[in-house]
Amino acid sequence: MSNQEAFLARVRQALQTGGQSHHAEAVSAENGEVVSLVAEGEDLAARLQRELEGVGGSVARVKHVAEAAQYVTRLAKEKGAEVVVRWQSDLLDTLEIDDALQAGGAKVHTASPTSAAEADNRRQEMRDLLARADLGLSGVDAVIAETGTLMLTAQPGQMRGVSLLPPVHVAVARTDQVVATFADALRTVRQAGEDVQQNLTSCISFVTGPSRTGDIELKLTVGVHGPGELHLVLLDEPGA
Amino acid sequence: MHLGTEGFQDHARQALKDEPLQNALHLLTAEFVPRRVAAMQALGDPEALRTQARAVKEQAIAQLDTYLEQFADNLDKLGAHVHWAHDDAEARDIITSIAQQAGAKVIVKGKSMAAEEIHLNPHLEELGYEVLETDLGEYIIQLAEETPSHIIAPAIHKTRQQIAALLHDKLGDPYTEELTDMTQIARRALRQQFLRADVGITGVNFAIADTGSIVLVTNEGNGRLSSTLPRVHVALMGMEKIVPRLDDLPVMLKVLTNSATGQKISSYVTMITGPRRAHDLDGPEELHVVVMDNGRSNILASENREALYCLRCGACLNVCPIYQNIGGHAYGWVYPGPIGAVLTPLFTGLDTAKHLPRASTLCGACREACPVKINIPHMLLNLRRQSVSRGDASAGEGRLFSLWAWVMRHPGLYRLGLKLARLGQTPFARRGWLGKLPPPFHSWTQSRDFKAVAPQSFRDRWQATLQYEQPSRNGAGGGRHE
Numbered sequence: 172m173s174n175q176e177a178f179l180a181r182v183r184q185a186l187q188t189g190g191q192s193h194h195a196e197a198v199s200a201e202n203g204e205v206v207s208l209v210a211e212g213e214d215l216a217a218r219l220q221r222e223l224e225g226v227g228g229s230v231a232r233v234k235h236v237a238e239a240a241q242y243v244t245r246l247a248k249e250k251g252a253e254v255v256v257r258w259q260s261d262l263l264d265t266l267e268i269d270d271a272l273q274a275g276g277a278k279v280h281t282a283s284p285t286s287a288a289e290a291d292n293r294r295q296e297m298r299d300l301l302a303r304a305d306l307g308l309s310g311v312d313a314v315i316a317e318t319g320t321l322m323l324t325a326q327p328g329q330m331r332g333v334s335l336l337p338p339v340h341v342a343v344a345r346t347d348q349v350v351a352t353f354a355d356a357l358r359t360v361r362q363a364g365e366d367v368q369q370n371l372t373s374c375i376s377f378v379t380g381p382s383r384t385g386d387i388e389l390k391l392t393v394g395v396h397g398p399g400e401l402h403l404v405l406l407d408e409p410g411a
Numbered sequence: 412m413h414l415g416t417e418g419f420q421d422h423a424r425q426a427l428k429d430e431p432l433q434n435a436l437h438l439l440t441a442e443f444v445p446r447r448v449a450a451m452q453a454l455g456d457p458e459a460l461r462t463q464a465r466a467v468k469e470q471a472i473a474q475l476d477t478y479l480e481q482f483a484d485n486l487d488k489l490g491a492h493v494h495w496a497h498d499d500a501e502a503r504d505i506i507t508s509i510a511q512q513a514g515a516k517v518i519v520k521g522k523s524m525a526a527e528e529i530h531l532n533p534h535l536e537e538l539g540y541e542v543l544e545t546d547l548g549e550y551i552i553q554l555a556e557e558t559p560s561h562i563i564a565p566a567i568h569k570t571r572q573q574i575a576a577l578l579h580d581k582l583g584d585p586y587t588e589e590l591t592d593m594t595q596i597a598r599r600a601l602r603q604q605f606l607r608a609d610v611g612i613t614g615v616n617f618a619i620a621d622t623g624s625i626v627l628v629t630n631e632g633n634g635r636l637s638s639t640l641p642r643v644h645v646a647l648m649g650m651e652k653i654v655p656r657l658d659d660l661p662v663m664l665k666v667l668t669n670s671a672t673g674q675k676i677s678s679y680v681t682m683i684t685g686p687r688r689a690h691d692l693d694g695p696e697e698l699h700v701v702v703m704d705n706g707r708s709n710i711l712a713s714e715n716r717e718a719l720y721c722l723r724c725g726a727c728l729n730v731c732p733i734y735q736n737i738g739g740h741a742y743g744w745v746y747p748g749p750i751g752a753v754l755t756p757l758f759t760g761l762d763t764a765k766h767l768p769r770a771s772t773l774c775g776a777c778r779e780a781c782p783v784k785i786n787i788p789h790m791l792l793n794l795r796r797q798s799v800s801r802g803d804a805s806a807g808e809g810r811l812f813s814l815w816a817w818v819m820r821h822p823g824l825y826r827l828g829l830k831l832a833r834l835g836q837t838p839f840a841r842r843g844w845l846g847k848l849p850p851p852f853h854s855w856t857q858s859r860d861f862k863a864v865a866p867q868s869f870r871d872r873w874q875a876t877l878q879y880e881q882p883s884r885n886g887a888g889g890g891r892h893e
């Protein structure tokens with residue numbers, strides 16, 4: 172196997188050999204800012220809704236926590252959900268939704284944060300549950316208006332699989348979590364602390380609409396591997 | 412297996428007669444091209460975006476050694492394993508030994524052109540692993556025991572009926588041509604495998620040097636599943652996939668998805684920064700990143716360095732008049748279309764791929780479509796020049812062009828030549844075109860027409876016009892120009 176030194180030495184050698192004919196290179200790429208398609212002062216929530224619906228997601232605007240809970244419960248019932256797996260987050264906890272879901276016939280399992288040792292014990296169980304789950308319920312870390320994209324980080328309480336394995340994914344977000352662009356969403360990640368690698372978590376999933384494919388005759392079909400349905404419940408209650 | 416590049420001319424001829432393929436290619440052109448054009452236009456200033464994206468790649472490649480090192484250091488800090496593969500055999504060996512150590516039986520794969528490049532599947536299968544492609548298009552191709560024919564839409568050459576029959580035969584489900592049902596059949600079959608798999612192999616769209624993150628851009632979610640469910644995740648990347656900074660991601664992502672499918676963003680963009688952390692309830696325990704050279708340092712040292720800026724978006728394929736007519740398989744290797752006609756000879760040598768750089772009209776559509784403005788026609792010319800200087804052109808062709816160049820340098824001879832040609836072409840010309848010429852010109856007219864020499868040359872007509880117009884100009888600046 173090659174080692175790093177030998178590999179990079181070859182690259183360095185090649186860079187020098189090809190160097191003369193490439194003097195025009197290294198145009199400054201410092202300007203990382205991309206032109207935003209979101210207009211100054213545009214209603215971000217409205218834009219988000221339009222974009223997400225445009226790619227086959229559904230968006231429900233609600234005014235109160237209770238309304239959000241009702242919406243999710245009704246949806247679970249409609250889908251005949253028997254197994255629900257959810258994130259644990261402050262926002263989801265304030266919905267106090269577990270009882271209502273249970274009353275509707277769904278068993279709710281929460282990916283609550285644990286100690287590292289405990290996590291080792293719970294992984295298999297959670298995976299089996301997710302494999303059977305009919306509905307995954309998550310929060311978001313941010314939502315991007317420009318493209319209708321949810322930003323979901325992987326951290327204690329926030330399993331990746333909740334937004335991936337079940338056929339239906341429901342996400343609950345507050346309107347103050349909506350940012351204009353992808354670059355803005357990355358900025359919130361940076362601002363979370365000194366250590367960028369720490370803030371990035373092991374995995375950030377940017378999700379825009381249901382899972383889709385055009386692999387058969389370029390015709391759009393949803394739900395091929397990930398969820399076939401994506402619902403965003405957007406809560407308009409500040410500081411909830 | 413791939414058809415091989417030597418038989419390009421035969422494959423192209425066959426492709427032209429393949430009706431399902433021709434229908435698929437028309438569909439592809441009709442769908443992808445307008446989608447991309449509309450999407451790019453909606454971006455406000457697509458030109459500025461492309462310039463910016465190109466600058467990112469230029470910088471990344473100009474200091475590739477530095478960025479690769481930074482990337483590796485960051486992965487190291489995260490507890491991920493970095494492997495360096497000089498060539499395809501090394502890459503295969505590295506991945507095999509990871510699979511061995513993981514005690515793997517079942518391996519799931521996300522879409523990866525790099526894996527195609529090193530023929531990873533047949534190798535792992537020979538060693539007894541059960542390897543499953545999970546991108547729907549790739550899965551169909553695998554069931555059919557074929558190879559992809561497009562970077563973005565690998566199964567574009569197959570009709571819905573062919574796929575329906577395939578799913579029915581191979582998986583035993585009742586026959587259906589309903590797209591949703593077909594998709595669900597594949598979902599069920601593959602979900603079982605995802606849950607069984609010990610190792611997940613994916614490609615990499617962007618490798619971010621300053622954070623050690625890898626980014627996967629997908630629509631189906633198979634990339635997410637492959638990098639979440641199996642205990643071990645292996646990400647295979649060509650070394651050129653580097654971008655310097657996390658802050659470069661917004662622009663790169665934007666040009667990639669808009670050019671590839673006309674989407675503002677793909678359904679899923681997955682940014683992986685190391686293996687799962689102690690408290691995570693899912694995600695792989697081990698992350699291995701395999702960085703592959705496999706001929707790329709030769710390209711880096713050559714006059715065709717910018718071939719390494721390629722994002723594999725497929726836009727140049729869709730606009731290419733050659734690809735539109737012959738499809739991907741005729742090119743005979745992993746990368747088809749205009750960029751394939753450049754990459755294939757660069758990777759595999761001109762010996763076997765000398766026809767590919769000639770399979771272009773040099774119309775420049777590829778360069779115009781490319782999100783990082785790669786000058787593909789220029790590189791095709793570089794390769795043609797190289798090919799001719801190796802003696803790939805026939806002696807007759809060489810003599811013909813030397814003669815042509817000599818005549819062009821002597822105006823008197825040139826005019827005489829035109830006069831002779833005008834006389835000589837009389838028996839062959841039909842409505843201003845020559846459909847069939849005798850040797851030594853016959854090979855030109857075998858597959859295309861040649862414009863007949865006009866009865867009067869432009870130069871003669873120009874002079875005649877000037878003489879005719881002069882009196883009406885009252886002598887104001889009406890001097891004759893040669």
Ligand code: SF4
Pocket residue numbers: 720721722723724725726727728750777780781782783784785
């Ligand atoms: S050469 Fe340009 S257009 Fe062609 S696949 Fe690469 S990035 Fe896309």
